[in-house]
Amino acid sequence: MSKPRKVIVVGGGLGGLWAALSVAEAGHQVQIFSLFEVKRSHSVCAQGGINACFDSKGERDSIWQHIVDTLKGGAYLANQPPVKSMCEDAPGLIQTFERMGVTFSRTAEGLLDLRLFGGVKHRRTLFAGASTGQQLLYGVDQEVRRQESLGRLRKFEWWEFLSLGLNQQGVCQGIIAMNLRTMEIKAFPSDAVILASGGMGQVYGHRSTNSTNSTGAAACRVYQQGAWFANTEFFQFHPTAMLGDDKTRLMSEAARGEGGRIWVPRDAQDRRRANQIPEQDRFYFLEEWYPSYGNTVPRDLASRAIWEVVHKLGLGVAGEAKVYLDLTHLNPGFIEQRLHAILDIYRKFHGTDPVHEPMEIYPSAHYAMGGLWVDFERDDTTGGIKHGSPRNHATNIPGLYACGECDYGYHGANRLGANSLLSASYSGRVAGESVANYLQGLQQGHPDSQDPIYSSEIKHQQGVNRQLINNQGEENPYQLHRELGELMSSQVGVVRDNQTLSNAIESLRTLQQRSRNIDLQERNSWSNQGLAYARQLQEMIRLGEVIAASALHRDECRGAHYKPEFELKLPENASAGDPAYETYRNHWKAQNQNWLKTTIAKQTDWGPQIDYQAVDLSVLAPEEPRDYR
């Protein structure tokens, strides 16, 4: 082994903790930075499950089918070798979690149980009661604590990453971070940095299922230092979120997987209570529109169907933007056991009982398929990634790696349910391995903390703080965040058009201006949450512009990105071989010629510059359009 080096991991969710573990196990010193105790990271929110092919339900499931489902589900936009390797490694990853003590739910024989999730036809989703993400995170958290007790790893909790320390050659050699209690800004030199800062749902404000700390700010900070964003226009809206004005809470896809049905009253004027509406007066629109998948169609189709029912057909429940998600026909004991967490959340936050009354739901910003651009190296003999290559999960800034939800790696234009706990964990492990090999090739270590590459950056960051603290403007950061959320969900949301997107970019620029004119209303310089919030807000607005600009440039419908103007309609009642269908297939292929490419956003002085990059399609050629009828 080479000389032990120092590695910084920013983020202690599944991605960050896995990365930290694999770097520590390779014998290097690891420092984990997190906004709060890592055990409280957003990963705990995931309820539903994690995908891996175990084929233990007599359905002849296969790893190949997992690969195909992931690639097709993502509308072929994901680079294929990483997806292939992820699906191949998934069962082994689950077994490692099992060894760590994760309490996966069991079959009568004591084996790992599997459930059905949206977008697939086989049971392939492992789960731990209804708190899968929590259980997975705790599993790795325990191992990290063990490494910590062995002195291989140190945590810096309550520290916020602000920027990278880049040397003259643009190589990343550590970070600048702010202590969230003392507000001190300090440099932490290192030989490599892995960013695992999670999702960016807060760009959609309270209209997101994400935790309040999933702001995307950290990713946006490295973007401003030259890292590229990729595919940010692809944002998944979870079809079944419970409404609320502090946050919309996710009702897991498992609710549909276990038999939940989505409907609205056929008559828009129907004001009877849900239970009093007889079967024939209910419109089970997913079952009618997609007979073979019914309620388990993928998320984007479900979200748009709900959007259409509400906005085009005017059939929202009680004239409002909401539809029913109904579990009342299912065995109460069964759902109590399988969906306990969902029932619990709904009862707690809504006050009614979904066992007796249908839940009211609406689509909400849930998962960013896009994120920081990361590289991979293909292994031509296997078709997967070259394991251990230092290119895997490297950003375009040398020495900076990214994994977890903040990268763009595995989901293309749309993510399959239960595939992101997998990608977060898997990418963390891969990034860790690849960093260990990057370090082996390093000639020189990082400079000491007094070096000008750090001190100049510290000065700059202190200036940002000073400016915000001293500013006596008239804007309120919390109010601005609400406005950002409304703007993004109404104009850069489920359904998009170019005029609205252009307007949104203008409005975002105005918001950016206004965010410089903030009054923090806070004199206490100790644990000043307003200061950290205001800084994150400015990043979120900038990120909003990256998302909107990427969306504006892409003139097609693909996965979660939907512009009706450019929609290719599936011919009704036609299937493969029919002339109508084949014409459609040809149009679809022509569209791929133009648009099957990765969006790259680069920071410039006048805003994001949008470029494109080819997608690696070496595993599965895009011959079959998605067809969920």
Add this chain to the structure above:
Amino acid sequence: MTEKIQFRIRRQDTPYSPAYWQTFQLPFREGLNVVSALMMIRQNPLTTDGMKVDPVAWEFNCMEEVCGACTMLINHRPMPACSTLVDTLQQPITLEPLSKFPVIRDLMVDRSRLFADLKRVRAWIEIDGAWDIHQGAPRISPEHWQDNYLYSRCMSCGSCLEACPQYAQTLPFVGAAALAAVRLMNNHPTGKYHRKQRLHAIMGEGGLSDCGNAQNCVQVCPKEIPLTTAIGELGRETTVQMLKDLFGSAD
């Protein structure tokens, strides 16, 4: 329901400064929980005396009662603020930081001891490495799973410690959460290989015998974790272990 709701909030600017109280009034809304009320206050921190003050600092993250961040004393009882609906509470609603941990600011406290104690009791499974060894762990029956799952939902919120008369910054007792973690790890099919080390870790000072059996922990745990059952089980196991240690049994 009244149209207005009142909050009395215990404030403290820094760990070293004195505490003081402020009162805030808000319009009531259906479904309002304590975190969303605090969000309204931070947006416009105006006391009932019309004084413009610094926003209240507190912790929150998941908003779904699963991260454990937002726990505070609500009407003198430790509760997760995100899942506590305002209309279930008596007015005026009192908010205070947990009293068993050092205050950072306002409603924020430093719970790092909780995590240090997980280290102390060795709450992990010893694995060779996080790499793939091409097999999983031994099977677990559904009943066994169900028992374990109850404990694995502990979100380190600290409510059980807050309610415990034996738990204090000046006392060594690790408290119910860490003990429940030992119960969980000792019942994993390979975790039980290191049962003895964990039992030893809770047999000395600050361990199981410091429990005064007040049974408050189990009443306040928001995750309804059967803490006293775990403590009972561990009591028997440590006794057996003690005898084994004395008579030098093979185990």
